[in-house]
Amino acid sequence: MMALFIGILAVVVVVQALFWILCAHQLDRQSGIFPKENLDVSLIICARNEADNLLNYLPCFLNQKGVNLEVIVVDDHSTDQSISILEELAINHPELRIIQMESKHHPGKKDALLKGILSAQHDIIILADADCYPASDRWAALMSAPLADGYCIVAGYSPILAEKTFVNSYSRYENVITALQYIGLGRLGWPYMGVGRNLAYHKKALEAVGYFKEHTDIAAGDDDLTVQSILAKKGCRSIYFQTDIHSFVNTKGIRDAGQYVAQKTRHYSVSSRYPATIQYMLAGIHFSWLMFYIWLAICVAMHLWIAGFFLLIVHFVIRWLGWIKIQKSLRQGFSIVDWVGFEILYPWITLILTIFGLLKKQKAWKSF
Numbered sequence: 328m329m330a331l332f333i334g335i336l337a338v339v340v341v342v343q344a345l346f347w348i349l350c351a352h353q354l355d356r357q358s359g360i361f362p363k364e365n366l367d368v369s370l371i372i373c374a375r376n377e378a379d380n381l382l383n384y385l386p387c388f389l390n391q392k393g394v395n396l397e398v399i400v401v402d403d404h405s406t407d408q409s410i411s412i413l414e415e416l417a418i419n420h421p422e423l424r425i426i427q428m429e430s431k432h433h434p435g436k437k438d439a440l441l442k443g444i445l446s447a448q449h450d451i452i453i454l455a456d457a458d459c460y461p462a463s464d465r466w467a468a469l470m471s472a473p474l475a476d477g478y479c480i481v482a483g484y485s486p487i488l489a490e491k492t493f494v495n496s497y498s499r500y501e502n503v504i505t506a507l508q509y510i511g512l513g514r515l516g517w518p519y520m521g522v523g524r525n526l527a528y529h530k531k532a533l534e535a536v537g538y539f540k541e542h543t544d545i546a547a548g549d550d551d552l553t554v555q556s557i558l559a560k561k562g563c564r565s566i567y568f569q570t571d572i573h574s575f576v577n578t579k580g581i582r583d584a585g586q587y588v589a590q591k592t593r594h595y596s597v598s599s600r601y602p603a604t605i606q607y608m609l610a611g612i613h614f615s616w617l618m619f620y621i622w623l624a625i626c627v628a629m630h631l632w633i634a635g636f637f638l639l640i641v642h643f644v645i646r647w648l649g650w651i652k653i654q655k656s657l658r659q660g661f662s663i664v665d666w667v668g669f670e671i672l673y674p675w676i677t678l679i680l681t682i683f684g685l686l687k688k689q690k691a692w693k694s695f
Contacts, residue, residue, distance in 0.1 A: 333634045336622040340638050342615040344645045350511025351649040354570060354656035362393055362468035363475045369397045369447035369530075370455060370467065373439040377457035378408040380579075381416075384460040389420045391461070393468035397448055400457075401426045403439040437539045437549055444538065450531060451475075454550075455576055456524040459485065463573035470527045470574055473567035479532040479557055480566040482521030484510065486659055487580040494587055495580040496661070497676075500669040501591075503659050510568045512608065518558055518566045519605045520551035525576040532557050532565075548597045555602065572658060588680065595684030617674040646670065 370388060374381060381400070389398055402409055402425065410427070417423045426446055428439055444452055451471045461467070473481045484506050487499045509520045536556040542548040558566060581587045598606065619642060626635035647663070654660055661669070 333626065333631060333638075336619070336626060336635070336638050339615050339619045339622060340642050340645075342611070343619060343642065346612050346615075347646055347649040349515060350507050351652045351656075353511040353514040354507070354653060356514055356570075360473050360476055360567070362465060362472045364393055364468075366394050366451060366468070366471050366475055367397075367449040368394045368451045368453060368467055368471045369399060369449040370453045371399045371401065371440065371443035371447065372455050372457050373401045373403055373436045373443065374405065374409055374457035375403040375436075376405045376407045376409065378405070378412050380458045381409055382412050384457065385413075385416060385423075387460040387464075388455065388467075389416070389423060390464055391467040392464045394471060395449075396422055396467055397424065398422055399424045399426060399443045399446060401428060401439040401443040403428050403436060437543060440549055441538050444530065444533060447530060450529055451527065452530050452533070453527040454523055454525075456578065459524050459576045459578040462575040462577060465573050466576065469571050470525070470569055473569065474527060474529055476567075478565055478567040479529050479561050480521065480554055481527035481569050482509065482513065482518075482554070482566060483525030483527070483569045483574050483576060484657060485522050485525045485576045485578050486657060488577055489660075490580060490582070492582060494582060494584050496665055497669060497672070498580050498587055499659055500661065500666070501673065501677075503653060503657055504673065506657055507653060508609065508612070510570065512605075513566060513568050517605060517608060518554070518568075519601060520554050521566075523550035524578055525574075526550055526554075528557070532561065536560055542597070542600065545597060547593045548600070552597055552600060555605075559602075570656065575658070588683070591680045592684035595681045598681065599685060613674055613677055617678060620671065620674070643667070643670075 372385075372388070385398075385400070389396075398420070400413055400423065402413070410425070413423070413425045417425060424446070426442055428442060430438075440454070451474050453467060453470050455461075470481050470483055485502075487495070487502050489495065489499060505522075509518070512519065533553070536553070539549055539553060541556055542552045554566065581590060598609070601609075623635055623639060647666075650666060
């Protein structure tokens with residue numbers, strides 16, 4: 328019986344090690360696609376009550392180099408000074424177009440996104456959020472180049488800016504794990520999502536799947552479910568994962584725990600619509616992570632101290648070595664104390680939020 332418990336714990340360690348090592352290795356993989364000069368690109372940003380962010384961050388998008396950029400900001404019923412700030416910026420930036428939403432028919436921001444996409448003059452579409460800013464003035468060129476090389480989707484990475492709060496630190500850690508999964512698994516041949524604040528499409532690829540018609544009944548899904556619709560039609564090789572550090576889009580983190588829970592439950596609520604293969608794979612990753620701690624506790628309860636301690640050390644050494652590579656690739660640093668704490672908390676918090684997400688119907692992307 329003791330051998331059985333130790334054997335199961337060892338299998339769990341191996342499963343987690345394989346996921347960790349294989350996905351971490353994929354983060355540095357580049358295919359040699361370089362920016363193409365003067366591509367015609369439409370950038371779409373949906374905003375609701377983002378006056379301060381538009382004032383501070385929109386100029387970074389407007390000052391991109393190497394592309395013929397059209398910037399469309401879709402104001403989704405703002406009640407602050409967003410419109411006046413946009414109008415002032417447009418005086419010196421003729422490439423900036425302002426669209427105001429007059430009505431709303433579906434939950435989330437899909438109506439605003441669709442309005443912007445249909446208004447875009449160019450086939451290459453890049454999506455970003457108002458509370459973000461690009462890491463460089465070559466961001467748009469880097470995100471659009473793979474589309475000129477035949478890809479239908481470009482999924483970028485968006486690190487969260489560091490602040491000295493627990494919610495911020497944990498959300499940064501969770502954001503890195505999410506990136507490790509969607510970039511790592513995607514490059515291994517199982518793509519399933521991107522992040523909506525740094526994502527690019529061919530407009531014709533969106534049109535071919537009816538834009539967001541397959542999931543207009545829910546607030547989330549404009550990034551992951553839309554990506555899956557296009558992949559189902561075009562094949563898994565139609566997506567490119569852009570991890571050049573100059574292609575990153577930095578974003579402000581959520582400071583309030585309630586807002587974080589609402590955001591994550593909204594995102595997790597769509598996981599039941601993922602393809603079965605992706606559901607099983609993600610469930611296996613998180614279940615094995617959770618089971619490691621459960622079986623470790625069982626070994627300790629059965630006084631299997633030496634075996635349990637040995638596997639615990641092996642588990643954390645492998646993950647820490649992988650984490651060093653992950654931090655370097657994704658430019659996110661954590662102290663070893665924070666990292667160990669989040670390593671233990673993450674599978675439990677994810678389990679709870681996933682259950683909440685699947686049980687609770689989310690309808691709003693921001694409150695009116």
